[in-house]
Amino acid sequence: MNVSEIFYSIQGEGVEIGLPTVFVRLFACDLRCSWCDTMYAVEGRDFKKMTVGEVQSAITGFGCRRVCITGGEPLIQKDEAGELAGILIRDGYRVVLETSGHKMPPPVFWTGNCVISMDCKCPGSGMEERMDFGLFQKLRPQDQLKFVIADEADYEYAKRILSEYTITANIIFQPAAGQGLGWLTERVIGDNLERVRVLPQLHKLVWGDTRGV
Numbered sequence: 682m683n684v685s686e687i688f689y690s691i692q693g694e695g696v697e698i699g700l701p702t703v704f705v706r707l708f709a710c711d712l713r714c715s716w717c718d719t720m721y722a723v724e725g726r727d728f729k730k731m732t733v734g735e736v737q738s739a740i741t742g743f744g745c746r747r748v749c750i751t752g753g754e755p756l757i758q759k760d761e762a763g764e765l766a767g768i769l770i771r772d773g774y775r776v777v778l779e780t781s782g783h784k785m786p787p788p789v790f791w792t793g794n795c796v797i798s799m800d801c802k803c804p805g806s807g808m809e810e811r812m813d814f815g816l817f818q819k820l821r822p823q824d825q826l827k828f829v830i831a832d833e834a835d836y837e838y839a840k841r842i843l844s845e846y847t848i849t850a851n852i853i854f855q856p857a858a859g860q861g862l863g864w865l866t867e868r869v870i871g872d873n874l875e876r877v878r879v880l881p882q883l884h885k886l887v888w889g890d891t892r893g894v
């Protein structure tokens with residue numbers, strides 16, 4: 682596996698926010714979001730080659746049974762990511778897969794002790810045309826669909842997607858680059874979007890925009 686980093690922190694995003702979690706960040710991505718905050722896992726050659734067994738051993742060393750497989754886009758290495766997830770789920774771990782809404786996760790991620798955290802890229806990302814809306818409708822109630830909102834156009838776009846598609850997953854609105862949390866909260870309340878959770882990136886509030894947290 683091409684691994685950007687493995688570290689132990691708190692979950693900074695989504696419905697498991699605040700829970701201690703081991704992160705496995707896989708290298709490479711086929712999207713280029715304008716506000717990407719992990720470009721070190723997208724371009725360059727800053728990664729380490731590890732076997733699935735070596736990654737599993739590194740995870741075990743932290744002693745935490747919650748793992749987030751993220752990127753980059755982890756499904757670029759879907760066979761290895763799926764193999765790792767299968768081993769972890771077999772061993773009683775809870776697994777969160779963070780993926781970008783344009784690739785079908787392998788079957789192992791659709792099992793009980795796994796949460797699929799999928800992004801719907803809004804126009805501000807420049808990647809909205811790459812999204813597969815059919816995937817959003819496959820997400821289960823235990824999963825989450827996250828919209829990173831950069832501006833009013835993104836907000837209106839997210840509202841339109843939610844009104845046009847039947848989505849049973851948890852819905853997260855997250856301000857881009859940590860800006861506009863108050864504005865976004867007021868818009869959601871004003872429009873009475875009662876299904877939407879407005880969440881910051883908690884790890885950035887704690888440590889700032891730093892790698893490895």
Ligand code: SF4
Nearest residue numbers: 710712713714717753
């Ligand atoms: S999908 Fe994620 S890793 Fe890839 S460019 Fe967008 S924000 Fe960065």
